[in-house]
Amino acid sequence: MATKILLDKINVPGIRSYEVYRQQGGYSSVEKALKTMTPDEITEEVKASGLRGRGGAGFPVGLKWSFIDKKSGKPRHLVCNADESEPGTFKDRYLMEYIPHLLIEGMITSSYALGANLSYIYIRGEYMWVFKTLERAIKEAYAAGWLGKNILGTDYSLDLHVHCGAGAYICGEETALIESLEGKRGNPRIKPPFPAVSGLWGNPTVVNNVESIANVPWIVNNSGADYAKLGVGRSTGTKLISASGHIKKPGVYEIELGISVDEFINSDEYCGGMMDSRPLKALVPGGSSVPVLPAHLIYKTANGEDRMMTYESLAEGGFESGSMMGSGGFIVYNDTACIVRNTWNFARFYAHESCGQCSPCREGTGWLEKVLHRIETGQGTMEDIDLLWDIQKNIEGNTICPLGDAAAWPVAAAIRHFRDEFEYHVLYPEKVKNRDHFMNEPFESIKHLITN
Amino acid sequence: MKVTIDGHEIEVEPGTTILQAARMIGGESVPPAMCYYSKLEDTGGKCRACLVEVSKGSEADPRPMPKLMASCKTGVMDGMEVKSISSDRVLEARKAVTEFLLINHPLDCPVCDQAGECDLQNLSFQHGISQKRFKEDKRTFEPENIGDNIQLHMNRCILCYRCVKVAEQLTDDRVHGVCGRGDHAQISTYISNAIDNEFSGNMIDVCPVGALTDKTFRFKSRVWFNKPYNAHRNCTKCSGKVTLWMFGEEIQRVTARKDEFHEVEEFICNQCRFDHKEPTDWVIEGPRKFEKFSVINQNNYTRKLDKVVIKTEEHILEGREQDRIKISMKNIPYTEHESKE
Incomplete structure (x- = not known):
């Protein structure tokens, strides 16, 4: 069996409750951190671990922590990004649902490392039952003295809140998340300034993914060097x-x-x-x-x-x-999957989830969706394929936040690698009008229609 | 701080943005701005029309910036080199942004009150393409009544957020904002509230397109048929300095005075804008000049215009003599004089 850090104890019965989690050695990282380590030492350990952000961009967590503005004297915040809405991703939900105290332990240790006294978990609104699980777990942690004033008798205090989003993918973008947490419309901010300098209510803020934070207890309990032994190179x-x-x-x-x-x-x-x-x-x-x-x-x-x-x-x-x-x-x-249909499905998602703030993304994602829908339903032309390429090229890199890029990349890759399938849709509209067109007739078996 | 834009060098204060520096230089290098408004805080960065290429970050860090930057939101650094119209990438991006802004814009300029002073018209004149690649139906919105003075045409809106910032920063209670998201985001009041506020009329002036227009001016004239005059009055609420848009002796419209970047010099109150439409209400200072290429100059009174004489045949309405004879009944006398005989 390979080494497990996060899901090691996942099958212990009752691990969701505080008692079992504590019996299994939970919250030991908080004890170790608060009693024997300084915040900077923890940051150094995380840096040494080479842990990279698990939300998508893969930015080194330790480095992100070291950017936080400690000189200004403003209060600092740690925000956990649990707005996991990327189609195809459901790992954070699993973690929070089955072992909620791991995230809370990670939040306490990480907040201590950052010197944050008020931290948030921003969870997507669709995870309402997970929200309740976390609320209960936080209540348990408060009752056991892991949260609140003077944790473990030290002078470190931390308040932790769970905030529920209202169903917007864009609020997983860190500055949109901060806006939403402040009670505003979830529009991404224009960077700079970065949240490490001016984030939540203008205070220095770090936003980390659930999985990134859940890795911190293990790193503190063991060491950054031990963590770095796992994996290959910079991963x-x-x-x-x-x-x-x-x-x-x-x-x-x-x-x-x-x-x-x-x-x-x-x-x-x-x-x-x-x-x-x-x-x-x-x-x-x-x-x-x-x-x-x-x-x-x-x-x-x-x-x-x-x-x-x-x-x-x-x-x-x-x-x-x-x-x-x-x-x-x-x-x-x-081989029964239709790449065009899949790309259209993704494009529809991005068109629906674009915040509508900047023009290339607002208009471009909707346009991509419409053209892809036309091709998928057998009403496209050859020019439409080039048009798609042009639209995605015009969106990419010209938007405020990465949502525009995220909408453009799948379309670009689909055209780059599966252009013949798009052409098939244009040339044989009668065949693709059947919703399951590749189920009985996989594209491989009819590819010769295009290549000849 | 020294910054170079398209080869023009200029010294600016720290904290200046690239767009502001370009405006100081002036000329063709000034990036178009559809959402940025220097008189309002926290505007800009949204329309992406002002993207520029930073080919040298600064003296200290000369690396170029990989992405095109929104010039209205990017502060200058010492030694920065910026390419605006001298970069093909920038022109390409502006063309793309213009196309994106236009795909769902109704192009009803012939009946739009903003035509002639519309920033989107100017942008598409400069950076647009004549061919349309958008085959689908344009998106439309249900019309919404937002009060007696301001007409909202959501179909024309490009979501620049300027009017929202006006409501936030000039008026006491903001009742409108952006509802919905993505390409169905819309300016709206919650729920169908009338916007009734002493400075709400400024929304009309800041709107870059014809999404917010003056109901008292609706369909009255085209802006280039009006003669704009600077005028003022004693107003307790605002500076009272306005531009009057005259047609003969009639004041058809009152707006704030706009500078060469189409930004108002001073915001005016609704009373000045909507309620004072008699020439006797105002002290007229003199004609207002517009930039050289503005269509408003079509009605240029500073230039001597020849009187147009339409030459026609004298009896053109009566038809030609030979035709009249043809259609008449020959046997019946044509004139009174003939019948007496």
Whole structure:
């Protein structure tokens, strides 16, 4: 069995309750941190661990912490980003639902490291039952003296609140999240200033993903160096992967970074191979925002090396022949899947979730959706494919926040790798009008219609 | 601090944005701004029309910035080098933004009161493409009545947020804002409230397009048929300095005075704007000049115009003589004089 950091105790009966969690050694990192370590020492440990942000961008957590403005004397805040809405990603929910105290322990230790006395968990509104689980867990933690005034008799105090979002994907963007937490409309702010300087109510703020924070107790209990031993190169530690799609065993898996994609998909310990033994067609390795990979680039990179589950290896080849680790929403497609339909589905999501603040994203995402819908329903033309390419190119990089990029990348990758499928949709409109057009007639078997 | 924009060098104070520096230089390098408004706080960054390329970050860190930057929100650094119209990437991006802004814009300029002083018209004149690539139906909104003085045309709105900032910063109670999100975000009052506030009329002036127009001026004239005059009156609520838009002796519209970047010099109150439409209410200072290329100059009274004489045949309405004879009944006398004979 591979090393497990987050899901080690997940199968202990009653781990959701405070008593069992405490018996299993929970909250020991808080004891260790508050009694024997200074905040800067914790930050140094996290830096040494090489832990990278698990929300999608993969920015080193320790580095992010060290940017927080401690000189201004303003109160500081830690905000946990539990607004997990990326299609294909459901790892944070699993963590919060089954082992809520791990997140709370991580929040206390991390808040201590940052010198924050008021911290928040911003959870998406659709996770209402998880919200209640967390509320209960926080109440238990207050009762046991882990939160509140003078924790463990030290002069460190911390208040922790859970705030419920109202159903907007954009509020997972850190500045939009802060706006929403302040009670405003969740529009991303224009950076700079970064939240580390001016975040929640103008105070220095760090926003971290649930999984990033949940890793901190282990790092404090053991050491940053121990954490860095796991994984490969700059991808250290373990990562939760939300596996879904045409695989035998979908679910949340904790992997040690550095196993191969082949092993992850095909070994019985993880996904258990392809469903119904149908061939693999495409893979979205990191949630809907990242570029899709065609079959020949999944197990091997363009250079012929094995593709690994690491930040670097998944990005190998750039956008031409690679993808991204993203948030770990691992979506596998077999040959019955229609890439055009899938791309349209993603585009529809982004058009629905764009905040409407900046023009390229507001107008562009809607336009992408409309053109893709036209192609998918057999009413597209060849010019539409080039038009799609133009629109995504015009959105990318010109928007306030990364949502525009996230909407553009999947479209670009789909056209780059699966252009023949788009052409098939244009040339054989009668065939694609059937919603299940590739179910009985996988694209591989009719590909010759396009190539000749 | 020294900053270079399209090869023009200028010294500016720290804290100046690239757009402000470009406006100090003036000329063609000034990026278009659809949402930024220097008189209002916290505007800008949204329309992305003012994107520029920073080819050198600063003297200390000369690396170029990888992405195009919104010039209205990016502060200058010492030694920064910026490319505005001299960069193909920038022109490309502006073209793209213009297209994005136009795909859902109704293009009803012929019946729009803003036509002639519309920032989107200017932007598309400069950076637009003549061909349309958007085949779908444009989005539309249900009309909403937001009061007696201001007409809201949500279909024309480009969501610059300027009017929201006006309501936030000039008036006491903001009753309107942006509802919904994505391409169905809309300016609206919650719920169908009338906007009734002493300074609410300034929303009309800051609106870059025809989404908010003056109901007292609605369909009265085209802006280029009006003669603008600077005028003032003693007003207890505002400075009372306005521009009157005259048609003959009639004041058809009152607006605040706008500078060359179409930003008002001083905000005016609703009484000055909507209630004082008699020339005797005002002390007229003299004609107001507009920038050289403005269509408003079509009605330029500073230039001598020749009187137009329409030359027609004298009896054109009666028709030609030979035709009249043809259609008449020959046997019946044509004139009174003939019948007496």
